[in-house]
Amino acid sequence: MSTSLLGAADIRQLADRLGVRPTKQLGQNFVVDANTVRRIARLAQIGEGDLVTEIGPGLGSLTLALLETGAAVVAVEIDPKLAAELPATIAARAPEAVDRFSVVLSDALLVQTAQLEVDGRTPTAVVANLPYNVAVPVLLTLLERVPTLRSGLVMVQAEVADRLAARPGDKTYGVPSVKAAWYADVTWGGAVSRQVFWPVPNVESGLVQFTARPHPQTSATREEVFACVDAAFAQRRKTLRAALAGWAGSADAAEAALRKAGIDPRTRGEKLTVEQFAELAAAR
Numbered sequence: 001m002s003t004s005l006l007g008a009a010d011i012r013q014l015a016d017r018l019g020v021r022p023t024k025q026l027g028q029n030f031v032v033d034a035n036t037v038r039r040i041a042r043l044a045q046i047g048e049g050d051l052v053t054e055i056g057p058g059l060g061s062l063t064l065a066l067l068e069t070g071a072a073v074v075a076v077e078i079d080p081k082l083a084a085e086l087p088a089t090i091a092a093r094a095p096e097a098v099d100r101f102s103v104v105l106s107d108a109l110l111v112q113t114a115q116l117e118v119d120g121r122t123p124t125a126v127v128a129n130l131p132y133n134v135a136v137p138v139l140l141t142l143l144e145r146v147p148t149l150r151s152g153l154v155m156v157q158a159e160v161a162d163r164l165a166a167r168p169g170d171k172t173y174g175v176p177s178v179k180a181a182w183y184a185d186v187t188w189g190g191a192v193s194r195q196v197f198w199p200v201p202n203v204e205s206g207l208v209q210f211t212a213r214p215h216p217q218t219s220a221t222r223e224e225v226f227a228c229v230d231a232a233f234a235q236r237r238k239t240l241r242a243a244l245a246g247w248a249g250s251a252d253a254a255e256a257a258l259r260k261a262g263i264d265p266r267t268r269g270e271k272l273t274v275e276q277f278a279e280l281a282a283a284r
Contacts, residue, residue: 003068004093006061008032011198014059014089018081022199028079030058031129033196037065043189043207044127044153046071053116053123053146055108055138056131058082060089066127067097074118075103076111108138113145126152132203135160136176143183143212144222152184152210155192161206162188173270174236178229181274182222184210216274220281225274228281232269240272241265248284257283 006014011032015021022028031037040062046052048070057063057075059082066073067090077083083105090101104115116123126142126149135156143149156164159172164180165188166173180186189207194200218225231247232240240263241255248254255265260283263276272280 003064003097005034005037005064005068006032006059006089006093007034008198011059011061014085018085020059020079020081028056028058028131029129029197029199029201031061031196032198034061034065036192036196037062038068040127040129040153040155040207041065041069043209044125045151046125046127050125051118051121051123052125052127053142055126055128055142057086057103058129060086060093062127062129063090063101064094067094067100071125072100072118073102074116074123075101076106076108076116077103078105078107080105109134109141111145116146122146122148124148124150126154129155132157132160132201136164139164140176140179140183143180150212153189154208155205156208158191158204158206161208164208168271168273170270175229175233178272178274178277179226180210182215182225184212186210216278218278218282220278224284225278225281228284229269229277232272232277236269239266239268243269253284 011030046069050071052066052071052073054063054073054075057077063073063075083103086103091098102118113122123146130138139154162172163174163176165186166177187209189209192205194204228247231244235243240258241251244254245251248257257280258265261279
């Protein structure tokens with residue numbers, strides 16, 4: 001199935017006609033390279049039968065590549081002008097996919113699961129070019145609110161991609177790494193040149209892939225585990241005995257919980273897996 005994708009000239013002409021100027025406030029950097037969006041759709045391994053949610057579709061360049069796979073797409077767009085134009089773009093460039101596309105006008109951090117439903121189904125995958133300033137909270141919010149998500153591929157700032165995909169002991173391992181691991185196995189999916197965007201950003205971009213997995217087995221709630229994670233990395237240079245003193249009530253209480261969970265109190269947070277954080281939260 002071949003679709004008429006948007007190139008650099010198409011994107012600029014469409015933006016001019018709509019009077020749209022990309023804003024830093026909304027993190028708008030439009031992808032203007034057809035090869036890049038097709039690469040993302042291919043790496044996402046989606047196809048007919050999948051319902052994909054796309055965050056921040058903008059002018060529709062990635063949207064068209066996703067529809068080209070045969071998947072259905074429900075896009076979440078915060079900009080009213082862009083959201084209103086998307087159906088017309090799909091109708092003009094991928095008329096056979098019109099009935100597989102819908103758009104929700106909403107902030108991705110506020111969108112509710114029911115808004116993403118199509119014919120009684122909720123999305124099985126998320127594929128998106130996420131705004132750099134809200135990439136981590138948007139991804140974590142979706143993973144929390146849409147339990148049907150089985151996989152995803154998101155484009156984010158390279159530094160954020162490193163953090164999300166980091167493993168215990170890595171220099172970039174931190175709060176985003178642990179919280180993402182609560183929901184899924186996360187891996188680095190490759191680099192993306194800044195030259196494929198308009199306007200060209202000041203940072204490099206990277207792809208992050210994830211596959212959903214069961215949450216760690218624990219008697220603690222997700223909120224309790226995440227509170228422990230936040231405390232551990234708030235003072236990441238300190239040992240967990242010291243860093244978790246406020247969280248546990250005292251350094252002695254923190255040490256007792258750590259020992260109960262089988263963790264050396266002299267360890268630092270960047271050494272723990274999400275499973276160990278779950279055990280620690282339950283041991284308090």
